[in-house]
Amino acid sequence: MLCCALQINTSACTKAIMSVNSICCFNEINVRIPLKRLESYFWTSSSCPLKHIVFVTVPDSKKQKKEEIQKNLFCMDPEYKWVQRAIKDKKRD
Numbered sequence: 314m315l316c317c318a319l320q321i322n323t324s325a326c327t328k329a330i331m332s333v334n335s336i337c338c339f340n341e342i343n344v345r346i347p348l349k350r351l352e353s354y355f356w357t358s359s360s361c362p363l364k365h366i367v368f369v370t371v372p373d374s375k376k377q378k379k380e381e382i383q384k385n386l387f388c389m390d391p392e393y394k395w396v397q398r399a400i401k402d403k404k405r406d
Contacts, residue, residue, distance in 0.1 A: 336357060336358070336361075336367055336386065337357055337358065337360075337361035337362065337363070338357055338361065338363050338365040338367065338388030339362070339363065339388075340388065341363075341365055341388045341389050341390045342387060342388065342389070343389075343390070343393060344387075345395050346368060346370055346387065346399070348399060348402055350370045350371055350372070351368055351369070351370055351399060351402075351403060352369045352370060352371045352384065353368075353369045353403065354366050354367060354368045354369065354399070354400060354403055355367055355369075357388075363388075364391070365388050365389060365390060365391060366388075366389045366390075366391045366396055366400065367386050367387065367388055367389070368386070368387045368389055368399070369384055369385070369386055370384065370385045370386075370387065371384055372384075372385065
């Protein structure tokens, strides 16, 4: 399975395109991300070909030095049940 994460400090990835105001997803992954690692989420722009959720995650801080921690972005299909549960959980925060 191909898993592609965008690191916020990088400029491009083969599965998503970042612009000044939006991120478009062209593929998604179906890997469950632990809820404790989900920092936030947002929808892709209406100008994108796929209407997907982008999860922003924080890596396990025990595995990285504080100054090296980078956030990752993951494109997810909003139809997946676990994605819907994760969104509900984040709305409660």
